[in-house]
Amino acid sequence: xxxxxxxxxxxxxxxxxxxxAVDDVSIEIRPLNLTVLKGPSGSGKTTLLSxxxxxxxxxxxxxxxxGIETRFARHNESAGSFEITSLPERFLNEIRxxxxxxxxxxxxxxxxxxxxxxxxxxxxxxxxNHTALHQRGxxxxxxxxxxxxxxxxxxxxxxxxxxxxxxxxxLINNPSILVADExxxxxxxxxxxxxxxxxxxxxxxxxxxxxxxxxxxxxxxEIADTVVEMRDGRITGRGHEE
Amino acid sequence: xxxxxxxxxxxxxxxxxxxMVLFAGWKGLLILRCWDLKSGSELQLQMERSTYLVSTILAxxxxxxxxxxxxxxxxxxxxxxxxxxxxxxxxxLNANRFGYPVLMLKIVTCICAGVWLIINHADSQGxxxxxxxxxxxFLLVLVPLIIGETSLQFLYFAGLKPQVIxxxxxxxxxxxxxxxSSDLAALPxxxxxxxxxxxxxxxxxxxxxxxxxxxxxYFFAAASTLLFFIAMAALVSFISIYVYELxxxxxxxCILHREYGYVxxxxxxxLLGAGIAGMGAGALMPxxxxxxxxxxVPGIQRKLVATSVALYLLFGLVTAYxxxxxxxxx
Amino acid sequence: MALYTxxxxxxxxxxxxxxxxxxxxxxxxxxxxEMVVQRQxxxxxxxxxxxxxxxxxxxxxxxxxxxxxxxxxxxxxxxANFTVMVPETKQLAPGRIILGRGVARTQRISTGDMVTFxxxxxxxxxxxxxxxxxxxxxxxTSDLVxxxxxxxxxxxxxxxxxxxxLAVTVANPDELATIAAKIADRLPDTRPILxxxxxxxxxxxxxxxxxxxxxILFSAILSFVIFAWDKASGLSADERREIGILKSIGWETSxxxxxxxxxxxxxxxxxxxxxxxxxxxxxxxFSAPLFEPALKGWSVLYPEFRLEPAIDFLQLAxxxxxxxxxxxxxxxxxxWMAATVDPDAAMRT
Ligand SMILES: Nc1ncnc2c1ncn2[C@@H]1O[C@H](COP(=O)(O)OP(=O)(O)OP(=O)(O)O)[C@@H](O)[C@H]1O
Ligand SMILES: [Mg+2]
Numbered sequence: 022x023x024x025x026x027x028x029x030x031x032x033x034x035x036x037x038x039x040x041x042a043v044d045d046v047s048i049e050i051r052p053l054n055l056t057v058l059k060g061p062s063g064s065g066k067t068t069l070l071s072x073x074x075x076x077x078x079x080x081x082x083x084x085x086x087x088g089i090e091t092r093f094a095r096h097n098e099s100a101g102s103f104e105i106t107s108l109p110e111r112f113l114n115e116i117r118x119x120x121x122x123x124x125x126x127x128x129x130x131x132x133x134x135x136x137x138x139x140x141x142x143x144x145x146x147x148x149x150n151h152t153a154l155h156q157r158g159x160x161x162x163x164x165x166x167x168x169x170x171x172x173x174x175x176x177x178x179x180x181x182x183x184x185x186x187x188x189x190x191x192l193i194n195n196p197s198i199l200v201a202d203e204x205x206x207x208x209x210x211x212x213x214x215x216x217x218x219x220x221x222x223x224x225x226x227x228x229x230x231x232x233x234x235x236x237x238x239x240x241x242x243e244i245a246d247t248v249v250e251m252r253d254g255r256i257t258g259r260g261h262e263e
Numbered sequence: 264x265x266x267x268x269x270x271x272x273x274x275x276x277x278x279x280x281x282x283m284v285l286f287a288g289w290k291g292l293l294i295l296r297c298w299d300l301k302s303g304s305e306l307q308l309q310m311e312r313s314t315y316l317v318s319t320i321l322a323x324x325x326x327x328x329x330x331x332x333x334x335x336x337x338x339x340x341x342x343x344x345x346x347x348x349x350x351x352x353x354x355x356l357n358a359n360r361f362g363y364p365v366l367m368l369k370i371v372t373c374i375c376a377g378v379w380l381i382i383n384h385a386d387s388q389g390x391x392x393x394x395x396x397x398x399x400x401f402l403l404v405l406v407p408l409i410i411g412e413t414s415l416q417f418l419y420f421a422g423l424k425p426q427v428i429x430x431x432x433x434x435x436x437x438x439x440x441x442x443x444s445s446d447l448a449a450l451p452x453x454x455x456x457x458x459x460x461x462x463x464x465x466x467x468x469x470x471x472x473x474x475x476x477x478x479x480x481y482f483f484a485a486a487s488t489l490l491f492f493i494a495m496a497a498l499v500s501f502i503s504i505y506v507y508e509l510x511x512x513x514x515x516x517c518i519l520h521r522e523y524g525y526v527x528x529x530x531x532x533x534l535l536g537a538g539i540a541g542m543g544a545g546a547l548m549p550x551x552x553x554x555x556x557x558x559x560v561p562g563i564q565r566k567l568v569a570t571s572v573a574l575y576l577l578f579g580l581v582t583a584y585x586x587x588x589x590x591x592x593x
Numbered sequence: 594m595a596l597y598t599x600x601x602x603x604x605x606x607x608x609x610x611x612x613x614x615x616x617x618x619x620x621x622x623x624x625x626x627e628m629v630v631q632r633q634x635x636x637x638x639x640x641x642x643x644x645x646x647x648x649x650x651x652x653x654x655x656x657x658x659x660x661x662x663x664x665x666x667x668x669x670x671x672x673a674n675f676t677v678m679v680p681e682t683k684q685l686a687p688g689r690i691i692l693g694r695g696v697a698r699t700q701r702i703s704t705g706d707m708v709t710f711x712x713x714x715x716x717x718x719x720x721x722x723x724x725x726x727x728x729x730x731x732x733x734t735s736d737l738v739x740x741x742x743x744x745x746x747x748x749x750x751x752x753x754x755x756x757x758x759l760a761v762t763v764a765n766p767d768e769l770a771t772i773a774a775k776i777a778d779r780l781p782d783t784r785p786i787l788x789x790x791x792x793x794x795x796x797x798x799x800x801x802x803x804x805x806x807x808x809i810l811f812s813a814i815l816s817f818v819i820f821a822w823d824k825a826s827g828l829s830a831d832e833r834r835e836i837g838i839l840k841s842i843g844w845e846t847s848x849x850x851x852x853x854x855x856x857x858x859x860x861x862x863x864x865x866x867x868x869x870x871x872x873x874x875x876x877x878x879f880s881a882p883l884f885e886p887a888l889k890g891w892s893v894l895y896p897e898f899r900l901e902p903a904i905d906f907l908q909l910a911x912x913x914x915x916x917x918x919x920x921x922x923x924x925x926x927x928x929w930m931a932a933t934v935d936p937d938a939a940m941r942t
Contacts (some may be wrong), residue, residue, distance in 0.1 A: 034305065071937035076841065079301045110311060116845030117936075129838045129939050132831075143842040161780050162556050162571050190842065202940055268608050269907060271811070272914035279922050315846045316929045323925060327918055332909045341907055 023050040028082035035041045042068040044254035057240045058233040060251035066233035075117040123193030126200040128183045130175045137171040140190045161189040198229045205236045213238045269338040277413040286315045288406035291399040325376040332369045352516040361419035368412035383542030389555035448513035450500040459497045462490045468571035484545020491538040505589040536576035540567045600867025607877045626760035628744045640755040656764045660756030677738045688722040693737035697725045713750035757767045810927040818923045825927035839941035846932045853928035861917045877902045
């Protein structure tokens with residue numbers, strides 16, 4: 022579980038173009054749930070996702086992680102729950118790498134290298150054995166039915182295939198939480214539904230999923246457990262909580 | 264001033280190294296003054312980023328400094344034909360009063376940079392930058408050392424005049440000349456051998472004790488530092504004469520020559536490595552008290568102690584081999 | 594990359610060249626006499642009377658004193674300067690000469706041909722070439738013309754009973770300095786020159802020339818460093834994006850720095866190997882055509898010679914410090930700037 026307490030993120034603080042993108046947000050992300058962030062453009066969804074995903078540090082407020090296994094958490098005496106707000110970058114990174122898998126709006130695959138290489142990239146800094154990694158990558162490709170594209174360059178793939186490559190990449194380090202920012206923005210409705218099917222499969226396999234989207238296919242989907250609405254950096258409402 | 268390509272390259276290298284360390288020192292000063300881990304301000308983020316830059320710079324400095332140390336000796340060696348009375352680096356370095364201080368400073372800065380990197384490595388394993396202040400305070404000590412070394416080196420090369428009559432290893436490192444080097448050479452052979460063996464044994468035992476029980480870290484660090492100096496003295500006092508097979512030749516530089524199979528390199532490399540590892544292990548002792556370090560430091564220290572002991576043993580073995588195969592017998 | 598290789602190539606050629614030349618001349622000078630005594634007149638080199646030989650020989654410790662005859666001959670047709678010498682070991686018959694390669698080449702003559710030299714007293718001398726000196730260590734012997742004693746005297750109209758200078762051999766080399774002091778004391782108008790002194794002068798001469806060239810090249814390196822900086826700091830948009838992606842999927846700053854380090858290593862190593870190998874070929878197989886005019890200004894004769902390959906750790910270390918080190922140092926800051934791209938930047942493209 023992730024808990025945010027009074028989190029504020031201010032850009033360019035102290036300068037004339039100072040801007041508070043996330044303002045005093047306190048929420049809990051429950052494990053094994055699908056949480057959807059919705060709201061108009063510029064309301065701070067992406068910023069909130071990057072705060073939760075340990076990509077940036079809040080200007081104030083605290084973020085707690087509960088029940089997450091990391092090398093560092095084991096060393097920590099108060100295991101079970103710890104605060105990540107003031108961790109050095111390399112620790113945030115370690116947590117991010119092992120706990121979160123990211124799916125981006127533009128898929129953010131690297132051109133010029135093969136699909137398989139792309140999928141294995143997030144695991145390189147862990148220094149893991151290459152053959153084991155290779156096997157895991159091929160397994161994921163098989164699971165998403167794109168094994169035959171393994172050696173091809175990403176430039177040649179279709180939108181739906183790119184989406185599946187991006188999901189496979191997010192899963193390579195076997196994270197417990199998946200974070201997706203506007204995953205369906207570039208997809209037609211058929212592919213969007215297909216994406217939601219994969220999401221529900223992953224959810225049933227025990228992943229916690231967090232999606233920011235203003236696509237009704239996503240936030241009106243029946244598999245969404247919690248919908249959090251945002252406006253101007255604040256949370257304005259929650260929908261169908263069971 | 265002699266325009267020798269090697270001198271130019273040494274001066275270039277030192278100037279660049281000085282600029283890099285000045286830059287790192289400036290960043291370090293900023294960190295010492297404004298560091299506040301609790302803050303999420305831009306400045307703090309910026310400073311945390313610059314710690315990466317500083318460690319990268321220091322790693323490069325250590326690497327290039329090590330090469331420049333050997334290049335310096337090599338250059339001095341190459342220049343010996345310029346000076347009346349010089350037969351090897353010992354004579355060239357003695358051509359004016361800056362030669363030897365530069366060499367000493369180079370060795371000291373290499374050791375400091377090595378120890379700094381060890382502390383830095385330990386610090387990066389702690390989740391709250393536990394060693395950030397001592398680390399950067401230490402960096403600020405390193406800055407004047409390196410700048411001083413660069414300036415002295417400049418003075419040394421600028422003051423080199425061909426035809427200067429200098430005295431070389433034959434007289435510098437001979438007993439009774441009344442200088443530090445001659446005093447080193449005059450150290451009696453048998454007690455020095457005994458001292459080297461004894462301190463080597465103590466250091467190794469201390470290391471094994473530390474590896475087994477995790478106790479006696481300070482003791483080991485002290486012993487290995489002492490051993491470093493004794494081994495240096497031993498090189499001048501008796502190891503050299505076995506290598507040259509001449510009971511009166513004590514030069515510490517000629518062993519780097521091809522005639523002696525370049526045996527000086529493994530000896531000096533082992534000594535430097537062992538010294539840095541041993542002192543680094545000692546420098547980490549206070550960090551054991553820190554909560555965030557208590558789990559990581561002992562592991563790092565164990566590796567350092569093992570490295571140090573292994574390198575000192577290597578030094579001992581090479582020395583024993585040299586003595587055993589030498590034609591010089593007492 | 595190409596510029597990098599070029600810088601290393603030029604620098605390596607220069608360093609190898611100076612080093613090889615230095616070794617060559619040291620080898621040659623080793624055969625020179627231990628001590629040469631010259632007479633000074635009003636601070637200038639003057640002919641020395643033969644009877645000085647006896648005076649010097651009487652000094653205790655002196656083994657042998659020999660008169661040497663040598664001078665320079667200017668050839669107006671080719672505009673070249675030759676060194677004319679009477680050989681100490683070989684006896685030449687009058688009318689016969691031995692030539693260095695360079696002389697033979699510029700005059701386009703070979704063994705058996707006849708040459709005319711313009712004497713100091715109008716009359717020309719006709720000589721037969723007995724031999725052309727062989728290839729080895731051509732740098733110093735290239736402009737040499739060896740003639741017989743009588744021809745030398747006729748060519749330069751040398752007064753009888755005089756020599757250019759005296760070569761002195763000493764029984765015990767350790768006493769060289771004392772004997773030199775004694776000679777200077779007894780014959781105040783002479784100046785003894787020791788071989789070790791000449792050797793030193795030569796060495797510093799070569800080092801100085803090499804140093805001057807290095808200074809010139811240094812500015813080249815500087816511009817090259819600026820280029821390296823420019824290239825490394827002007828990250829292309831694509832590259833920025835890629836690094837942003839890497840960071841967003843869990844790479845850390847130090848991972849990216851490591852990647853950049855290996856990238857730089859690969860570039861440096863390739864350029865270094867390529868540059869030094871090219872330079873090796875340039876200097877030792879093609880005799881450094883690029884530097885001849887700059888470095889071998891002995892005379893107008895450019896000796897055509899092969900240098901003995903000689904490279905050691907020192908040369909490579911110098912080269913490394915003058916090229917790879919500035920390049921690497923120049924790339925540290927840009928790679929760090931690239932590596933500290935915000936990980937969330939990838940979410941906003
Ligand atoms: N690095 C930054 N510097 C300054 N302002 C920023 C920065 N990043 C984001 N912002 C601002 O923060 C606000 C919130 O941005 P954010 O991307 O979180 O919104 P969003 O809800 O994801 O919008 P969209 O639906 O269009 O993706 C925007 O107005 C943006 O201009
Ligand atoms: Mg957004």
